[in-house]
Amino acid sequence: MVQKIKIGIIGAGRIGKIHADNLLRLPQVEIVAISDLFANAELEAWAAERGIATVTKDSAALIADPEINAIFICSSTDTHVPLIKQAAEAGKHIFCEKPVSMTLSQTEEAVEAVQKAGVKLQIGFNRRFDHNFKRIREHVEQGTIGETHIVKITSRDPNPPHKDYIKVSGGMFMDMMIHDFDMARFLAGSEVEEVFAQGNVLIDPVFAECDDLDTAIVTLRFQNGALGVIDNSRQAVYGYDQRVEVFGSKGSAAATNDHPNTAEISTAEGIVRDKPLHFFLERYNAAYVEETELFIEALLQDKKVKVDGYDALQAERIARAAKLSVKLRRPVKLSELHELT
Amino acid sequence: MVQKIKIGIIGAGRIGKIHADNLLRLPQVEIVAISDLFANAELEAWAAERGIATVTKDSAALIADPEINAIFICSSTDTHVPLIKQAAEAGKHIFCEKPVSMTLSQTEEAVEAVQKAGVKLQIGFNRRFDHNFKRIREHVEQGTIGETHIVKITSRDPNPPHKDYIKVSGGMFMDMMIHDFDMARFLAGSEVEEVFAQGNVLIDPVFAECDDLDTAIVTLRFQNGALGVIDNSRQAVYGYDQRVEVFGSKGSAAATNDHPNTAEISTAEGIVRDKPLHFFLERYNAAYVEETELFIEALLQDKKVKVDGYDALQAERIARAAKLSVKLRRPVKLSELHELT
Amino acid sequence: MVQKIKIGIIGAGRIGKIHADNLLRLPQVEIVAISDLFANAELEAWAAERGIATVTKDSAALIADPEINAIFICSSTDTHVPLIKQAAEAGKHIFCEKPVSMTLSQTEEAVEAVQKAGVKLQIGFNRRFDHNFKRIREHVEQGTIGETHIVKITSRDPNPPHKDYIKVSGGMFMDMMIHDFDMARFLAGSEVEEVFAQGNVLIDPVFAECDDLDTAIVTLRFQNGALGVIDNSRQAVYGYDQRVEVFGSKGSAAATNDHPNTAEISTAEGIVRDKPLHFFLERYNAAYVEETELFIEALLQDKKVKVDGYDALQAERIARAAKLSVKLRRPVKLSELHELT
Amino acid sequence: MVQKIKIGIIGAGRIGKIHADNLLRLPQVEIVAISDLFANAELEAWAAERGIATVTKDSAALIADPEINAIFICSSTDTHVPLIKQAAEAGKHIFCEKPVSMTLSQTEEAVEAVQKAGVKLQIGFNRRFDHNFKRIREHVEQGTIGETHIVKITSRDPNPPHKDYIKVSGGMFMDMMIHDFDMARFLAGSEVEEVFAQGNVLIDPVFAECDDLDTAIVTLRFQNGALGVIDNSRQAVYGYDQRVEVFGSKGSAAATNDHPNTAEISTAEGIVRDKPLHFFLERYNAAYVEETELFIEALLQDKKVKVDGYDALQAERIARAAKLSVKLRRPVKLSELHELT
Structure with missing residues (x-):
């Protein structure tokens, strides 16, 4: 495992920004990029203040970025499954907000993709x-x-x-x-x-x-x-x-x-x-602070995450x-x- | 309505005795008789201490006693319906422990008998x-x-x-x-x-x-x-x-x-x-004290009881x-x- | 000690009546007399309802009554010390409301009189x-x-x-x-x-x-x-x-x-x-109920009272x-x- | 008032470090230097992690630094008064831990020095x-x-x-x-x-x-x-x-x-x-976080501090x-x- 976890965040809504700020407190974390369909000057200013180098509308590019180790999926629910699949295929660890999807078969597919890729998936059951x-x-x-x-x-x-x-x-x-x-x-x-x-x-x-x-x-x-x-x-x-x-x-x-x-x-x-x-x-x-800390800890120490895809599915x-x-x-x-x- | 309510209690188990002691605190109440299938010397001593004149095994005699205005039914559940019917027919007001019976049709019969006789029936929903x-x-x-x-x-x-x-x-x-x-x-x-x-x-x-x-x-x-x-x-x-x-x-x-x-x-x-x-x-x-006080008050002032047969039925x-x-x-x-x- | 404690109450104000009603619940107690400087028809009616035979203005007579075992002193504070002394001399046990007096030397005299007479004195520290x-x-x-x-x-x-x-x-x-x-x-x-x-x-x-x-x-x-x-x-x-x-x-x-x-x-x-x-x-x-119960128990079983003259003095x-x-x-x-x- | 408050901290014990970390969360604050009598490699590493440029044993040099706007005095109580006087004379705003001193006359001198210099002094009554x-x-x-x-x-x-x-x-x-x-x-x-x-x-x-x-x-x-x-x-x-x-x-x-x-x-x-x-x-x-935030706010907006030298004195x-x-x-x-x- 790398010494510093490099993170890309997809979705710059309220919850995406909260995760970003909580991650920025952690010394072993660097946020490399943030993507949002509606990325604009305001978001760029927000990112600049926090030293986040890249702001993009293109989540695929973010996922493809070889520098990035882990992806936070904070976009709308209908995008979760395709993003999880892409990220898993790209070998990235994933933190995804709940629910994974509205359709059990799709969530099952996402969980399978994660298992096949051998990456970690933590679900945002913050409570x-x-x-x-x-x-x-x-x-x-x-x-x-x-x-x-x-x-x-x-x-x-x-x-x-x-x-x-x-x-x-x-x-x-x-x-x-x-x-x-x-x-x-x-x-x-x-x-x-x-x-x-x-x-x-x-x-x-x-x-x-x-x-x-x-x-x-x-x-x-x-x-x-x-x-x-x-x-x-x-x-x-x-x-x-x-x-x-x-x-x-x-x-x-x-x-x-x-x-x-x-x-x-x-x-x-x-x-x-x-x-x-x-x-x-x-x-x-x-609790939001702690769930990101423990996700990062799981990555750094290669431990099981506390809430995984099966938990989402159930x-x-x-x-x-x-x-x-x-x-x-x-x-x-x-x-x-x-x-x- | 008489000045002093005269009461007969059927069933001298724990709850019958509690009601008796609570009733004895009320100045306008006199307990005239208590009946129990297993009436014995011990019960007679208990009654004597409290100035209860009659102790009997015969609930029918107690119900028939013309001096008595109201009956407390504290015997086993299977006896409630026949006793309510007898008491109602004898024109006595009734306080009956819950449930009235295990069978809806029987409880309905009891409630009808009470309505027909125009007597009051309060159920022991003490809470x-x-x-x-x-x-x-x-x-x-x-x-x-x-x-x-x-x-x-x-x-x-x-x-x-x-x-x-x-x-x-x-x-x-x-x-x-x-x-x-x-x-x-x-x-x-x-x-x-x-x-x-x-x-x-x-x-x-x-x-x-x-x-x-x-x-x-x-x-x-x-x-x-x-x-x-x-x-x-x-x-x-x-x-x-x-x-x-x-x-x-x-x-x-x-x-x-x-x-x-x-x-x-x-x-x-x-x-x-x-x-x-x-x-x-x-x-x-x-709450036990208050339910008996309010039953007696309902009799003395000819008011509706707080918990009636319909409540039992529901x-x-x-x-x-x-x-x-x-x-x-x-x-x-x-x-x-x-x-x- | 007698089987039934016979009690005289001096002072028929609020606290005197509360003690009376609490005492009347106890099977081994009989209230024989109550005295009050302003005894009137109303007090007589109140006493009659409770089966208290004697109502008088004369506390000395009440104390002198050979039938009485114990005196409750519920009159004004300035009367406490003389009444305690009289009662002690008459060999009666005493329950006295607080404070015994406003003057330490007088309270000391009262406590000495009680000790000399060998009677019990309980003080109304109900808390x-x-x-x-x-x-x-x-x-x-x-x-x-x-x-x-x-x-x-x-x-x-x-x-x-x-x-x-x-x-x-x-x-x-x-x-x-x-x-x-x-x-x-x-x-x-x-x-x-x-x-x-x-x-x-x-x-x-x-x-x-x-x-x-x-x-x-x-x-x-x-x-x-x-x-x-x-x-x-x-x-x-x-x-x-x-x-x-x-x-x-x-x-x-x-x-x-x-x-x-x-x-x-x-x-x-x-x-x-x-x-x-x-x-x-x-x-x-x-607490009022319990203090009278324990006073009566102390008399019946010849035990020490829970709050005595020394407690008053201190x-x-x-x-x-x-x-x-x-x-x-x-x-x-x-x-x-x-x-x- | 400058746009960014530049701060020097005197005393790198537990409380000095807490204030440092709380100050570092504030976007308009920069910690320029920290001094401690026992400054060592460990403290230098601690400072480096936080981007604090200067670590020194010389509090006088820190106070003299023209870049610094405000001083946090977190050293032992006996040093408070001389440090307050020096800082005030140098025209620096001051945050000082409680108590200012053990001797009323010395605290009075410190408060006078602050008033004379027209700088702000906030006392660490965090509660x-x-x-x-x-x-x-x-x-x-x-x-x-x-x-x-x-x-x-x-x-x-x-x-x-x-x-x-x-x-x-x-x-x-x-x-x-x-x-x-x-x-x-x-x-x-x-x-x-x-x-x-x-x-x-x-x-x-x-x-x-x-x-x-x-x-x-x-x-x-x-x-x-x-x-x-x-x-x-x-x-x-x-x-x-x-x-x-x-x-x-x-x-x-x-x-x-x-x-x-x-x-x-x-x-x-x-x-x-x-x-x-x-x-x-x-x-x-x-409360520690808030007291530093409000001190910085008082400096930025030239408002009165919430707890001043008079409060210390009283x-x-x-x-x-x-x-x-x-x-x-x-x-x-x-x-x-x-x-x-």
Whole structure:
């Protein structure tokens, strides 16, 4: 392995820029190039400030650059699979945002291409690196709570996304709850076997117009017999609500929200504290930093990545099963997916 | 209405005695008689200490006693329906423990008999009178949290019951989760339309032997479109776990457990506090007192009772649907129950 | 000792009636008589409802009644010492509200009279029986937190008392903080050696008119070298604030307030919970019950009482030292009290 | 003002390096030189990695460097005053760690030199920039809690410092509690008038050997009549304990500790959470970043600094009064300091 990892970033949207800034803090990393379909003078200025030499509209050229060791794929979801394939064929390691694709067969192809090429692929399931959820997982692994019986996840956004985003998002299960599907696997330490989903449009009719949901509860049955439940809402007016609980034979481990401060104000009206950290950029700031650090560490030390293509595939399978469950109004087994789709 | 309510209690088990002691604190109440199939000298001594004149094995005689205005039915579930019918025919008001029966048609008959006789029937869904859950309901009613989107209930017992009890309990949904079905209706302010249940035996094989479950997650769909979820376990080693959360368009209202004290101990090992109040007698002590007070108040002031026969019927319908859902492995609508059973 | 303790109550104000009702719950207790300077038809009705045979204005007659075993002294503070002396001479056991008197020499006389007569005297320091503070004390005794270094007590009332009360109250230290002085001794497990008090009138000028304070911070130095601090306010608009913390070589034990429920409401404005239990009647309800139960138990089983005359004396000594410290603007040792007063 | 602030750092110990790294994140800052009496190859390597051109043992040369706009003084306390004077005379802005000196007259000289030179001086009272304490201050300023009546501060270290440090630390009040004295002024919005200190050696006799204390409680009287109390311990085995509370006519604002995560583990033994963030580097990490950012902002925009020489002076005066109070065993007014020292 080279001494300094040289990186190319594809996609200069919000998440691409966050990864760039987090990578730039690492002494053994150099960002060589960034590509974006809409690259312009502004992006060039942004890159110049950070010492990123090349700004291009041509992702293929970036992938072909022999100097580059690893590619960060931060472009729109529909581009993920072709880019993963190209990068894998070019022998580059890959960090790809979630989901890999909206279609299981395509994600499977991408994962196969990665395996064939023998490169590393890490998926952007950043929540696995959150300080609270990691601590819960540690307790599960250490056996503090015994055998897992129930996994509960609450995940609610402070505000719904814009209609333009909703249309192309792939729907609540693939776009939003997919993080929770990954978290459920991460915490339960067992694979999901069966999925039942209930959903509704209670917040904004725009979701119905886009054939989507804004409120959903999904129950999971794991292979080890444990049960799980996830609830999602596109709008919690009190802020980003991100909690998990694992209950088992020896007890429970539960993590509540992070708050901007611990101040508690007591007045004649009651006792008040500030709302949770506003949204994912605030709540998962440190987790974004850590996922890139650990990706770079995996490259430098030739170790396995913490979240790989199989993890992406499994989360997408659960999302697919959830979507089918709503349509068929019945529980759906992951083993049925092949015949149902 | 008489100045002093004269009461007969049928069933001198634990719950019968609790109601007796709570009733004896009320100045406008006199307990005239108590009946129990196994009435003995010990019960006579217990009654004498409390100034209860008559102890009998004959519940029919107790019901027939013209001096008695109201009957507390605290005997085993299989006796509830015949006793309700007899008491209603005798023109007595009735307080009956939950569930009314294991069979919907029988519960319907009992409720009809009560309506026909024009007497009052209150069901022992004591948790509606719990200080925490009442406060959540108040906020829901006052509109603090807007329209209800999600109702979440966690209910876990500290220890499983004895095998003898499990056998005749009617199963987890009818015996244990029935409280949560009532709570879901109480908090949501809407009727349940559809039920999906996932369950398993993860704690003790004895539940499988009794064709029962020890761990279950049930999702609900309410008529107003809101969704609900309840999780139950027969054994939370850290104690009685009784929490609810209602999430809506303007926020959420959540109640956690009660603890025996607020002491927090910080040592080199971590920060520790005592477990929640041990079990239902400790947690719902004040709720038991209040449900009897309000029943007596309803009699004295000829008001509607807070939990009536219809509430019993609805909770039992949801329990029945949950049981069917496990069997059929699909969601079950309450409107289907008639044809399915 | 007799099988049934027969009790006379002197003083039928709020606290006298609370003790009466708590005593009436105990099977081995009979209240024989109640006396009050302003006994009237209303009090007679109140007593009749409770089966208390005698209502009188004559406390001497009540004390002289040979049927009575124990006297509850709930009359105004200035009557405590003569009544304790009379009761002790008459061989009655005594429960007396705090403080015993405003003058150390008088309290000493009362305590001597009790010792000479060999009767039991329990003082109404009800907070020792509070579920939170008892739990802290247990941890201190069990050595959980090692050797005590710091004791911190916060005690703030929701509303100032009426001017008529302030005038005769004996001042903040003797009337209000005396509970905290007792709590400090209870928790520290060591005697107070030196006291320094800072006080001010920040809430209502009426306190200045009465030569009193409404806000004070008192630091304590214990014989074992530990330090303590108590802060008091006559008006915490958010309600009754009663917290303690003991810090030691192995950790800390802290108890916060009790709340009427655990409900937490999250809205766009923040996260809110209800204020603490309103005032001492709500917060210390169970503690009042327990102090009378344990007094009766001490009589029945001829055991030592949990809070005795020496405890009264010590708390009053600390209160006296605090008052002197404000006047002299310097720390005052308890050993100096004799020469200073 | 120049476009890019050029900085020289004096003292390359732990705190000097922290400030360096925090400054290097700021685009408008360049660190030109760092000086240390023990500058060696290791420091040169450290500086080279960060692009700091000059490493020297000669602080005078660094101060004289015409390229440098501002000096960070992070060397030992005894060097602060001469360095401040030199830097001020050279027309450099100054950031100086606390305390400025151990002797009030010297600190006064330093502050005068700064005023005379018209340069900016910011003191390293980093806690003013802590997210929790800032929020409390905001509420005090906004009037949420009305007029301030009581300020309470708890500040306990996880471990005592090494004996070598204790000897030269200036004692508990000047070294440790000085942060709390500044915090008291920051939160109360009023100057301290009088100080009373109680202290003891309860943790380690080494403190007595060094004529120091390891446990102390200090009461404050503010000019506006409010009262304050601070407790300090050199060893809280459960970790760094940093809490404040401001109580006033309209309520209270209280901030508790920060924790590394929100995970709560419930088992048969009780409910446990992790200890607070370990020590000042973890707890005040973001506050260190913010204090340097705001210092640079004050230079760039020619604004007043947030904590100036007067703030240093006042905190040192309170520390001096506390030390005298222990010696004289009586409260000491700040106005007396002149005649007492």
